[in-house]
Amino acid sequence: MPTTIDSARALLRAHRLAEAEAAARRLIAEDPGSVDAREILVLAALARQDHAAAEAGLREILALAPDAGWARDDLARLLLDSGRPAEAEIEVRAAIAVDPGHADAHAMLGAFLSGRERLVEGAWHLRRAIALAGRHPQILANLARNLMRQGALDEASAMAAEALRAAPDLLAAAVLVVEIAEQGGDLDAAHRALDHATRLAARAGRDTLLLRATLLSQGPQWQEALALLDALPAMSGAARLLRGRLRDRAGRHGEAWADVVAGKAALAAAAGRRYDKAAVEAHFARLAAITMPDAPRPAHREGPQPLFILGMPRSGTTMAEQLLSSHGRIRAGGELPFTAELEDVAGRLTGSPFPQGFGQLSAADHHHLPALFRDVYLGRAEAYGLRQPGADFFTDKMPLNEIVLPLIRVAFPEAPLVAVRRHPLDTLVSIMMHDMTHGQDCGYRIEDAAHQLAAVSALTETYRNRLGIAPHVFCYERFVADQPGETDRLMAHVGLAAEPAQARFHENRRHAPTPSYAQVREPLHARSIGRWKNYEEQLAPILPIVDAAMQRGGYRA
Incomplete structure (x- = not known):
């Protein structure tokens, strides 16, 4: 039986990866410009967790077909999953340059920009994605978080609530509803929303202890937040920092300082943050x-x-x-x-x-x-x-x-x-x-x-x-x-x-x-x-x- 794209895809669906790859290579030998055959090689590489081969295959596809938006999307996600967000953003921007109506690319660029605190530009791209692809709950949640960080709490609250109505099991939206209510000073609404977020987190094998402690810390029950954190056997950098602030409030200053120093060190290590004193001094000398x-x-x-x-x-x-x-x-x-x-x-x-x-x-x-x-x-x-x-x-x-x-x-x-x-x-x-x-x-x-x-x-x-x-x-x-x-x-x-x-x-x-x-x-x-x-x-x-x-x-x- 001659090798066809359909037969190669059938082999791939059956997880007969070596046979699917061999079939794809035969097709490429017959037609060196075959994008479909190269897609099979990429999918097989991803199934084997061979990210380097998948990346190389996607770049070959884009060299042959620069307007293949799906390939650029996949490459951007692969780069992001590999811890290379700057390169992923380059691909997303290229996708929008080729196709300004590419909804997924707008959604991804909006998320990238929001993560870098370019909130107004990030919100523009997220709104564009919604206009192109509809009011998808995850995009709504991403835009709601962006708006919350801009201080637009009313719009953020409405958008997070809409996302949660459309996807009641979306933990990100449930957490956002709590955070927006807390930042707006409506602690009662935040506590009510926290119950739902806690149930969703439990199903996902996660907890909301830090969120609960943060919420309690904003009101008269702040000592409950401190007791909750004091009882934890292990703490993240953010939890330790919050406990430091609460211990400071309780007058436990020695313990507070130990917490903030340890919490800050953990946060810096997790994010790879370091102050370059020599570079700062050299730059300031030029400025002076x-x-x-x-x-x-x-x-x-x-x-x-x-x-x-x-x-x-x-x-x-x-x-x-x-x-x-x-x-x-x-x-x-x-x-x-x-x-x-x-x-x-x-x-x-x-x-x-x-x-x-x-x-x-x-x-x-x-x-x-x-x-x-x-x-x-x-x-x-x-x-x-x-x-x-x-x-x-x-x-x-x-x-x-x-x-x-x-x-x-x-x-x-x-x-x-x-x-x-x-x-x-x-x-x-x-x-x-x-x-x-x-x-x-x-x-x-x-x-x-x-x-x-x-x-x-x-x-x-x-x-x-x-x-x-x-x-x-x-x-x-x-x-x-x-x-x-x-x-x-x-x-x-x-x-x-x-x-x-x-x-x-x-x-x-x-x-x-x-x-x-x-x-x-x-x-x-x-x-x-x-x-x-x-x-x-x-x-x-x-x-x-x-x-x-x-x-x-x-x-x-």
């Missing part, structure tokens, strides 16, 4: 040597302008944004990625990575670049919906934007700059209590966080003294002591009169999608001031590192 270019100031473009909130993570930047965005003429932008993108644009257009090529802006044939930087940034803001009429400003509170202040200044010479200042030791304790990747992954060891804080403090002092870039200092402790006075001084810097709603910034209905989301819903209090004193012994080794930064701010240990 910057000279402001002799280039024309870009003209003002009408519409809402950026208002930059600067500061270390956990220094009070979220509180400052809530205060500012309680004003009727200021729109909250959150942690925008635009300045990092400007660094890439500057590097490409000057021919050298920022800041090495910054001086090129003084050349006449580069005088147009500051205006181009402005337009790139504002174009991205328009795509995020931040330039719509009805506001004078939108906030950009990406932590550590102050590192690229010279680049911000050439693009926006008149933009308000607000530097949030808090006792460095309180800031460092709070950084250690939460999982965050800002600052080149400095937050996983107290020594690294202290080094980053000190380096940023020294750099911004250089900018102030050498370049004349002097942001308004918004002091956390002074704000707690004199809320009206500090608010008036802040708004005078912005150029707007303070409004009564700013005195009740904790009532701001906007959800702040940061670890501070619960704190900024509370009225102003002084409980976090001087928290570092509970950890004097643990902080003693890093005092020499941050001594100069403390002196600049007028703080003492």
